[in-house]
Amino acid sequence: MKIICIGRNYAEHIEELGNERPSEPIIFLKPDTALLKNNDAFFHPDFSNDVHHEVEILIKIKKEGKSIQKEFASSYYEEIGLGIDFTARDLQAKAKEKGHPWEIAKAFNGSAPISNFIPKQDFDVKNINFKLQKNGDDVQIGNTSLMIWEIDEIIAYVSRFILLKIGDIIFTGTPKGVGPVKIGDRLEGFIENRKMLDFQVK
Numbered sequence: 001m002k003i004i005c006i007g008r009n010y011a012e013h014i015e016e017l018g019n020e021r022p023s024e025p026i027i028f029l030k031p032d033t034a035l036l037k038n039n040d041a042f043f044h045p046d047f048s049n050d051v052h053h054e055v056e057i058l059i060k061i062k063k064e065g066k067s068i069q070k071e072f073a074s075s076y077y078e079e080i081g082l083g084i085d086f087t088a089r090d091l092q093a094k095a096k097e098k099g100h101p102w103e104i105a106k107a108f109n110g111s112a113p114i115s116n117f118i119p120k121q122d123f124d125v126k127n128i129n130f131k132l133q134k135n136g137d138d139v140q141i142g143n144t145s146l147m148i149w150e151i152d153e154i155i156a157y158v159s160r161f162i163l164l165k166i167g168d169i170i171f172t173g174t175p176k177g178v179g180p181v182k183i184g185d186r187l188e189g190f191i192e193n194r195k196m197l198d199f200q201v202k
Contacts, residue, residue: 008026
């Protein structure tokens with residue numbers, strides 16, 4: 001299975017980081033060793049002093065496909081979830097300054113906590129409210145209607161370049177409000193009123 005991530009898919013998040021708005025989706029990958037399941041604790045890495053939370057809606061691919069047309073993309077997933085794309089912002093900035101790839105800042109062990117997956121038919125996937133709380137306070141609030149590229153467009157675009165296989169997980173981008181985590185923080189994530197994530201930073 002693969003973890004495929006989409007960067008810069010919410011305009012206000014692009015603005016808060018001072019990034020350029022892309023003309024096409026930005027794709028990067030995380031290895032399966034990045035997965036963190038079952039609300040296991042996230043252990044803050046010792047190689048970074050600035051790890052940020054980025055909460056995202058996830059989709060799980062249910063059948064193999066390549067060069068998928070947008071109008072058929074919805075048939076390639078049945079479940080959604082919630083995840084966090086932990087980012088070592090200091091390592092990312094250093095890599096960007098040198099014009100280097102920045103997987104080192106995104107793909108480290110435990111950098112992709114994911115929830116259980118739930119049926120997409122319970123929601124209007126084009127209008128899903130989701131949020132992240134840190135120590136009981138709302139820090140990120142998003143809605144899929146604010147995506148620059150909606151889910152079906154993401155599936156169609158990614159599948160032009162990468163064969164999608166059963167079990168692949170796509171992180172669809174994060175809304176504004178990203179920020180640092182520290183040891184002792186408690187993170188709770190919600191899709192609508194369903195708590196999907198609840199774990200500690202250690």
